[in-house]
Amino acid sequence: MSALGLFNYWAAIFLMMVGFYTLIARGNLIKKIIGLNIFQTSVFILYITMGKITGGTAPIFVEGGRDVVYSNPIPHVLILTAIVVGVATSAVGLSLVIRIKEAYGTIEEDEIEDESL
Amino acid sequence: MDDRVILRVGAKVLIPFILLFALYVQFHGDYGPGGGFQAGVIFAAGFVLYALIYGLGNVRRVLPPRAVYICSALGVLLYAGVGYVTMALGGQFLDYDVLAHDPEHGQHYGILLVELGVLITVFGVMVSVFYAVAGRRRLDT
Amino acid sequence: MSHHLPVLLVVVPLVAAPVIALLNRPRISWAVAVAVTLWVLYAALALLSQTMVDGAIHYALGGWVAPYGIEYVVDPVNAWVIVIVALIGALVTPYARMSVEREISEDRIPLFYAAFILCLTGLLGIAVTGDVFNVFVFLEISSLSAYALIALGKDRRALTASFQYLIMGSVGATFIVIGIGLMYVMTGTLNMADLANRLPEVASTRTIPVAFTFLTVGITLKLALFPLHLWLPNAYTYAPSAVTAFLASTATKVAVYLLLRFFFTIFGVTFSFDVMQLDRILMPLALVAILTMSLVAIYQENVKRLLAYSSIAQIGYIVLGISLASVLGLTAGILHLFNHALMKGALFMSMGCVMYRVGSVRLERMGGLGRAMPWTMAAFVVGGLSLIGAPLTVGFISKWYLVQAALEQGMWPVAGVVLLGSLLALMYVWKVIEVAYFREVDPELGITEAPLSLLAPTWVLALSNVYFGIDASRTVGIATRAAELLLGVLS
Numbered sequence: 001m002s003a004l005g006l007f008n009y010w011a012a013i014f015l016m017m018v019g020f021y022t023l024i025a026r027g028n029l030i031k032k033i034i035g036l037n038i039f040q041t042s043v044f045i046l047y048i049t050m051g052k053i054t055g056g057t058a059p060i061f062v063e064g065g066r067d068v069v070y071s072n073p074i075p076h077v078l079i080l081t082a083i084v085v086g087v088a089t090s091a092v093g094l095s096l097v098i099r100i101k102e103a104y105g106t107i108e109e110d111e112i113e114d115e116s117l
Numbered sequence: 118m119d120d121r122v123i124l125r126v127g128a129k130v131l132i133p134f135i136l137l138f139a140l141y142v143q144f145h146g147d148y149g150p151g152g153g154f155q156a157g158v159i160f161a162a163g164f165v166l167y168a169l170i171y172g173l174g175n176v177r178r179v180l181p182p183r184a185v186y187i188c189s190a191l192g193v194l195l196y197a198g199v200g201y202v203t204m205a206l207g208g209q210f211l212d213y214d215v216l217a218h219d220p221e222h223g224q225h226y227g228i229l230l231v232e233l234g235v236l237i238t239v240f241g242v243m244v245s246v247f248y249a250v251a252g253r254r255r256l257d258t
Numbered sequence: 259m260s261h262h263l264p265v266l267l268v269v270v271p272l273v274a275a276p277v278i279a280l281l282n283r284p285r286i287s288w289a290v291a292v293a294v295t296l297w298v299l300y301a302a303l304a305l306l307s308q309t310m311v312d313g314a315i316h317y318a319l320g321g322w323v324a325p326y327g328i329e330y331v332v333d334p335v336n337a338w339v340i341v342i343v344a345l346i347g348a349l350v351t352p353y354a355r356m357s358v359e360r361e362i363s364e365d366r367i368p369l370f371y372a373a374f375i376l377c378l379t380g381l382l383g384i385a386v387t388g389d390v391f392n393v394f395v396f397l398e399i400s401s402l403s404a405y406a407l408i409a410l411g412k413d414r415r416a417l418t419a420s421f422q423y424l425i426m427g428s429v430g431a432t433f434i435v436i437g438i439g440l441m442y443v444m445t446g447t448l449n450m451a452d453l454a455n456r457l458p459e460v461a462s463t464r465t466i467p468v469a470f471t472f473l474t475v476g477i478t479l480k481l482a483l484f485p486l487h488l489w490l491p492n493a494y495t496y497a498p499s500a501v502t503a504f505l506a507s508t509a510t511k512v513a514v515y516l517l518l519r520f521f522f523t524i525f526g527v528t529f530s531f532d533v534m535q536l537d538r539i540l541m542p543l544a545l546v547a548i549l550t551m552s553l554v555a556i557y558q559e560n561v562k563r564l565l566a567y568s569s570i571a572q573i574g575y576i577v578l579g580i581s582l583a584s585v586l587g588l589t590a591g592i593l594h595l596f597n598h599a600l601m602k603g604a605l606f607m608s609m610g611c612v613m614y615r616v617g618s619v620r621l622e623r624m625g626g627l628g629r630a631m632p633w634t635m636a637a638f639v640v641g642g643l644s645l646i647g648a649p650l651t652v653g654f655i656s657k658w659y660l661v662q663a664a665l666e667q668g669m670w671p672v673a674g675v676v677l678l679g680s681l682l683a684l685m686y687v688w689k690v691i692e693v694a695y696f697r698e699v700d701p702e703l704g705i706t707e708a709p710l711s712l713l714a715p716t717w718v719l720a721l722s723n724v725y726f727g728i729d730a731s732r733t734v735g736i737a738t739r740a741a742e743l744l745l746g747v748l749s
Binding site: 189190194200 | 262269272273275277279318319321
């Protein structure tokens with residue numbers, strides 16, 4: 001397979017690195033959550049890519065269609081679960097950020113550290 | 118907000134259809150694409166839209182936070198309750214075959230009930246999150 | 259009824275959590291939580307005794323047989339972990355009532371118990387499931403509720419600690435998902451037993467080693483192995499005392515179980531240790547963890563933080579045993595899972611008693627507590643002796659096996675590090691004991707002994723440190739059986 005044929009994987013890895021970099025390098029807690037979200041989304045794309053079968057259609061049963069090629073629905077189902085988990089993680093993370101803002105008056109990591117001393 | 122007539126009227130027209138669409142996604146979810154997660158989020162989105170246009174106070178009168186709180190717990194109980202019933206009827210946990218005489222019907226009822234539980238919980242949690250975050254006082258002032 | 263036990267183990271607490279949230283009365287919520295944890299302990303013990311006699315128990319969810327459906331499997335390895343989690347849960351919940359009343363505002367107490375029981379559900383679920391994606395779901399259930407529990411701490415630094423844990427924990431979990439996805443794309447299955455059958459065919463591809471690497475990093479992040487432990491000290495220090503006692507004794511243990519399950523059952527010992535040479539990574543990290551984290555612990559002024567660093571060092575011992583990849587080494591590691599839960603449970607619970615009476619666990623506030631709170635500090639001493647590895651305590655048993663396992667392979671320096679680690683443990687435990695027993699108590703503070711409902715669970719754990727230290731035949735028997743099972747010596 002050519003490098004271009006792996007386009008989806010390149011996209012997934014690119015997003016993964018963007019998210020991971022944001023997560024590590026940014027001091028703003030909201031930006032960290034955004035980074036985490038991008039990071040998780042890249043994994044969703046990775047999974048969905050795996051489920052695709054060339055020429056396969058959406059895995060919904062077609063009446064009388066015995067010979068229809070379906071894409072693999074399992075990765076979609078898994079990712080549906082993972083998305084819900086991701087939403088829950090973001091919700092918990094953002095509510096923590098709100099509480100941190102109330103307690104420290106800032107959501108910048110370095111300023112929080114100065115406050116803690 | 119009183120002067121935004123288009124928004125107010127538009128929302129009034131849209132909200133019933135949003136809620137109806139949520140129910141469509143829910144009850145169509147046994148043989149087609151859809152299901153409790155999506156339906157719950159769409160259902161919650163209807164109320165969030167209402168809150169955005171008519172204010173948090175109004176939506177809280179329609180849907181008290183306590184009710185939402187109960188919803189988010191009730192859905193899980195419904196889900197697990199179906200599991201307990203299947204066990205009581207002699208099947209494995211969440212084995213819908215035993216719910217009706219015909220296993221196919223059993224699967225049908227089972228998945229709808231379970232997804233209804235998912236809908237209620239997802240709806241409850243989504244609106245709770247919205248209430249919790251939107252109800253905070255402004256931090257910067 | 260009894261053949262439903264594997265699923266009931268997870269579903270009963272899962273149902274209890276919303277019920278607790280609905281009841282919304284602190285005392286009633288607590289009572290339900292206690293009842294549930296006691297039932298879980300009963301179920302866990304029943305499963306353990308059943309699986310020791312009959313071998314693995316399989317349960318197909320929804321009647322969908324494996325490998326198509328999700329299957330719960332209980333064998334001696336995870337039954338052992340389930341018993342650890344259930345035992346600590348059943349002791350921490352009765353303990354939590356007074357401790358939580360002091361540390362958490364009243365309107366949040368029902369939600370605290372709901373989150374606590376959810377966390378228990380997640381941990382039990384990770385242990386009981388035989389499906390790798392289900393592992394991820396339960397991992398997130400336990401982690402998300404753990405973040406919420408930690409954030410309930412009184413100190414505002416609990417919030418930042420929880421946030422840090424959330425970021426690192428989510429990255430770890432996502433790494434695990436990537437690993438699982440790569441395994442799925444090569445084999446088309448998510449069932450653990452099925453994966454174990456199919457992986458050897460594709461083991462020579464490049465994808466499987468990559469999956470293996472992602473899983474290694476993800477799981478070691480969750481179990482706080484040395485360079486990936488940064489979330490742990492703050493989380494344990496600022497969480498409410500009952501939460502610290504629970505998480506310290508269970509959360510990392512369950513992550514270690516995942517390590518065992520993935521590397522021994524799924525990938526197989528040949529692939530993990532001969533092809534991927536996992537021991538070359540795990541062993542140095544474990545040794546560094548034992549030495550550096552024990553050293554860092556010596557310099558701590560906050561006793562909970564001291565114990566948190568000591569936890570990372572103790573995880574080093576567990577991973578060291580695993581990295582030896584021999585029956586003796588694994589036995590030592592699995593044994594230390596249980597033993598470390600006992601000792602850290604007792605230590606953190608006694609610190610919870612101190613927190614209850616003194617309101618702080620900083621060393622400067624603990625002067626003379628040996629006289630003011632004799633029972634609490636005596637429990638700390640027992641736990642501390644166990645941590646050091648003094649004979650007649652469980653700590654001695656695990657170190658004995660660990661040293662034997664190292665010597666069996668002729669690794670004298672490794673055995674030396676284990677003993678050196680004990681010496682360092684002696685130093686940090688002594689530091690607390692010196693303050694508590696050899697300083698004058700300030701009579702103006704009027705500190706008295708902790709109430710019985712806090713002391714009783716603490717002492718149950720402290721005494722079991724001694725009991726299983728004297729009569730280790732049962733625990734060693736189970737651990738050996740589990741180790742043999744994992745290595746495939748015994749089929």
